[in-house]
Amino acid sequence: MNNHDILDDEPPPSYEEATGRPSNNSNATNNGPPPPTPPRPTNNKTSTAHSSPGTPGTPGGGPASSPTAAPHTPAQTFQQILPAARQAVRQQFPPAFNLYRDAFPGPVQRPCFLGEHQATPLYSVTAGWAGLVLHNGPSDDHAPLATVAYGPAARRMAVSLPPLPGRAPGPALSVHTPTVMDPTFAFVVAVPSPGSTATRATAATATTTTTYRNEKFEWRRSASDAVAGLGGRSHGWKLVRLSNELPAGGMAVAGSGPPSGDGHEVVAVCTAAAMSVSKLWKFTFLGTGLSGALGEQWAVMAVITGLVTWDQDRRGG
Secondary structure: OOOOOOOOOOOOOOHHHHHHHOOOOHHHOOOOOOOOOOOOOOOOOOOHHHHOOOOOOHHHOOOOOOOOOOOOOHHHHHOOOOOOOOHHHOOOOOOOEEEEEOOOOOOOOEEOOOOOOOOOOEEEEEEEOOOOEEEOOOOOOOOOEEEEEEEEHHHHEEEOOOOOOOOOOOOOEEEOOOOOOOEEEEEEEEEOOOOOOOOOOOOOOOEEEEOOOEEEEEEEEEHHHHHOOOOOOOOEEEEEOOOOOOOHHHHOOOOOOOOOOOOOOOEEEEEEEOOOOOOOEEEEEHHHHHOOOOOOOHHHHHHHHHHHHHHHHHHOO
16 A cells, blocks of 8 residues: 555545455446546645656646756855855955864874864964964965064064065064053054955956055954854954944945944954863954955954964963
8 A cells, every 4th residue: 555645635445455355245346347546636745756757747747856956055045145246255264263273182283273163174373482373274284374473572573474466475564462551462454445446458358456555453352242152251352443434345344343342343353262172262253354355464464363362361461
């Protein structure tokens, strides 16, 4: 007996169908074999599992949907509704990630690394008394993406970054470290100027140029909701953009970062992880920082100076 849907209005089988033996009714032998069973109602369901080869799997004889068709995933939908300007922005780091180490290191301990999950390392991080190195890959065999050199007593730090697109490497950038009068990590870095990206096309090529300007940012200690939302320690750091102008292209970023106490936008937060042997630190971009409109050099600077806050805190600095 077929395992039909209990909602199908199909009459029960006859005695002959159920037992395979003739009934005691003499009319059964005179009437010949029973008529074929009428088709069952489909209850508006389509199932390719019950369709025989070459039989349409949809009502009305239309072609069955291809089992190999690409699903319409939420990620695809999200990409479709993004503004075109945001889709064009290349972002090197994921929106949020963590710093990990081996929970049970072997004879040779691996360096720490950044990644969304411990099983998917993205960038290796080596830390020492002289500074930090952010490697451009998941192991310390990869070339440095950015470095931090600590000055005497860590009063000043020099950060070396990758060059801006189409430009030669520039000098190391200075980072102001916290003092009694100014307890912030502050730096100035180049970001794209609003509306500065232009494309000039010729018969053979198309050249895109972007102009940059310097902006100041500060890492400030914070116990805000944005820091608490990371799920680590309740006290951490927030990166404040000391400019209220629109990012490159004049894009108004929906859901921009939360304001700091003085009204400036918070573009990233970080804090030490809690209750974990292998997870050390947590970081996330916010608002304009999340949009990618501040450029990749800014993103690298934000990440490596965020790592400085973790390194100095663990040293008790």
